Each structure stands twice: as C-alpha cells, then as structure tokens.
Amino acid sequence: MSTPSIPPTVQLGVIVLLCFLFMWTYQSCSQPKILLSPISLATMVPTSTDCQQSLLESDGFLCEPNATWIERKNVYFNQDEENMMKYGDPIFFISIWEPNFHCTHSRRIGKMGDGGKWVCDPYRLESRDDCLVYSVGSNGDFSFEVDMKKFMPHCEIHTFDKNNFTCPNKTCTFHTVMFGDGIQPNGSKSWMTIIKSLNHTNRYIDILKIDIEGGEYSFFPLVFNSSKSLFPRQILIELHPTNVTRVHSFFELLRNNNYVIFSKENNLYAGPFFFEYAFLKLNPRFFVRSTRNQTNK
Template identity: 65%
Template structure:
C-alpha cells in the first residue's frame, strides 16, 4: 500500500507515537536531562509540520481540482514545466521530426495505459481520479471499430459515460459506450461534417464537463483542432489523447502552440512504430492558467 493511500490523520498519529518513543528512549539513555516541556513542544512542532504537509491548495487551484499534492512538490512541477517548455519552444529541426522537439513537460504519477498494447492504446493521466466523479464524460473519436480503449475504460471507471464517434457505422459493445456516426469538421469541410460545438449541443452536453477526448482522425487534426480550441472554453476536454501525423512543419508547430496557448501540457509521448517512424502518440492535460504564471511569456520566441 502506498503512503498516499493512508489518511493524513493516521500518518500523523504514527509520527507522534514514534516521536514520543524516540524521546523516551533518549531520556532513558542520555546523561543529559530532558525537560518535561520538551515532549509537548516537540509534539506540537510535529503536528504543525504534518498539518502543513497536507496543504494542497495550490495544486487544487492550478489543476482545476484534479490534483492534490504538497505545495512544494507542485512548485517543483512548475519548475520542470518551465524548463522543458523553454526547450520545446526552440523547435529544433530533425529528419524524424518529433525525435528532438515537443517533449513531455508534465508527468502524471499514476498515468495508466488503457486499451490494447501497441496501436490503439492510450496513456491516461491518473485515471483512478475519475472514480470519484459523479458526472464523468468521455469522448472517443475515430477508432475504426476498435473498442478496446472504451472496454478497458468502462471496466476501470464504470461510473464514466462514454460516447464513440466515427465516420463509418459500428456498434458499441453492450453497456460500454454509445456510438454516433459523425465526421468531425467545421460543419462544411469535410462534406457532411459537424463542428465540435454542434456535436456537444446535439448530445445535450453543453452543461457537462468532458474529462477525456481520445481522437485519431488520420491527419484531420490540423484542420479540426483550431475549430475545437476556438470553441467555448467550458467545452474543452481536460485530457486529449491523440495520434499526431506527419505533415508540413509549420502546421505541426501551429498545432502544438495552439494547445500550449490553451493551457495544455504534454504528459506522454510515444512513437507508433506500427504506423511508421513519423507517427507519434501524444497526451495532453489542461491546467488552470495560473499554473503557467510568466513561463509562457518568458519562453515564447517571437
């Protein structure tokens, strides 16, 4: 069992008991006298340390309620992000484009790969946190009839409602997801497509929060994501799990910079060797604007 699963009160009790035992041992063995007031003073000090260690207000605010961890650890996350963001913004050229640019700048302690191994599976940031949600909503687009991701997600977080979209007609496994035959676009291009906002409105999800968007639309991301990211900010998903396809370098940079501007961090990156050396799976997590402070202004090269 990890220490994170033990309640702060239990941890505190253990610390206090061990401290009293240590002081008693010291009194028994030490030739120097120990004042009776030393014990309560030390215990109070330990109490204050323990209570301070449970403070996670900063991470709660800056992750929009997704993380609760020590302020000191969260501040270190911000330093790591700023350092890697600076490197990412150098946009180094490379024959295999993604090898030397757009590296993860955030790390989820309990990221979990959901779905099949290899092509089709996706890394999800701390998916166990969704178990406590009473209104968990997940979108999966462009899976071409492969429901392995949806099946595993439903097993792991049965409280989540999953909607699957594809341009072709498929049938979701029973009690796993709801299928919609839809082409993602702007409502005009591609022909017969629907925009992100119109899809959410038709499903009556405008007042709900989308936790995850898993999407693989075979290069269509470069046309679709500007539309998605220009929609109402309340409609943006917390996590975006996507396969990014090779294309014009300018379009690739614009894709990542749009996500960056909309407060997404990169928490996972892996090469999809099934598709070839130029295809990469990325996973993004949306944080509160306050997480970034001045790092974006400092790291952006104009």
C-alpha cells in the same frame, strides 16, 4: 576451585528453549505479510490544506504537496524553453515537443501497442459522478472503451466514427459522424454541433481520445473557438505527418490554451513519423512563474 556443573535437566531445558525461539523466528520471517485492508489511491492523497496550490492551478484535478507541485512547475518551465527552440531533425517529432509535465499515476488504458493510450491519474475520476469520455475515430477498435469501462464503470463513454460500428454491450454509445468544420458538402459536424446534439453543453469532458487521420490540424482550431468550459481536460491524440508549420502551430495552439504534454510515444505500427501525444489542461495560474521558479532556472 572447581566450577559447579550444570545439571543435565537444566542443559536440556535451555536447548529446547533455544530451538523453540529459532523456529518461531524462522516462521515469522518466512511468512508473507498479508494486507488486512487494501488502501485505495484516493485515500493516499494529501489533505486539501496541504495542496491548495495544485488544486487551484489544476482546476481541482490534482492534489499534491506544495513542494512537489513547485518542482513540477520547475520541470515544466525548463522543458518548455527547450520545446520552443524547435530543433530540426530528419525524423520529425524525434527532437521536438517533449513532455513537460508528469502525472504520478499515469495508466495505460486499452491494449498494448496501437490503440492503447496513456491517461493522467485516471483514478482521480472516481470522484467525478458525471465523468464523460469521448472517443473519436475508433475504426471499430473498442479496446480503449472496454478497458476504460472496467476501470471506471461509472464513466459515460461516447464513441464516434464516420463508418458504422457497434459498441460492445454496456460499454459505450456509438455515433456515426465525422468530426470536422461542419461545412457542406463534406458531411462533417462541428465540435459545438455534436456537443449540443448530445445535450452536453453543461457537462465537462474529462477525456477526449481522438485519431482522425490528419484532420486534427483543421479540427482543433474550431474546438478552441468554442466556450472554454467545453475544452477537454485531457486530450489523447495520434498526430500524423504534415507540413512542419502546421505541426508547430498545433502545439502552440494547445500551449496557448493552457495544455501541458504528459506523454509522448512513437507509433511504430503506423510508421516512424506517427506519434501519440497526451495533453492535460491546467489553470492559467500554473503558467505564471514564481520567484522560486525564476531562481531555479
């Protein structure tokens, strides 16, 4: 029994159809996908009901799922124990005081290399209508301020230096002043004196970027003797080599005032003993071990 032949016109039609399907599939796969509407990070955070613990323990700054936050606490407690052992090393900072906290969307603000700083989740400042930034010891380098203003135009930025410089237009307000203990005759002004003179006593300082050439060790004890409401949320600082005891005392001071370390990098431009650190202030509740934290040690 012979197989019936397919008419030539039908064969041609099938071939044309297959060619069309092939071309359509190729074009669909090769064309780049276009996002019709960009999604900002602010819309990607969990709802407040999903992140009650992180909101409470970060004083409203971070909103993360509870499971993620608990794991962040585990990381903190494990690394904090290592940090407190204070290992010795010929090059100071190499094996001590490592970061014990991580910000999901940290961003480098300012230029590459010396002058730029890592900031914890700066996009979260979008919701801060009265965002306030202090930059101390600029030495005429305004790259941080310029970049910060581009990223967060609504933030109010004040720059301080003992020498006189001029801020770039519409970027910051410059103040010729030396931060210190405010005791004559060194001509410095204390933390409280500066804040009062700027009428910022009822404001929250979101970021303090500071590089005062070793003066940090005598300056910060004065900061933490002021009202807790004036403690900066983030401290971005270059630490300079000095007596080992003073350095450990500095870190313990910040630790005792509820700061975690979220960034550490060597400033090779200045030398092997100079390190950039970034701290984030959290609520005291963060530092209380839960049963799960103890179990996961």
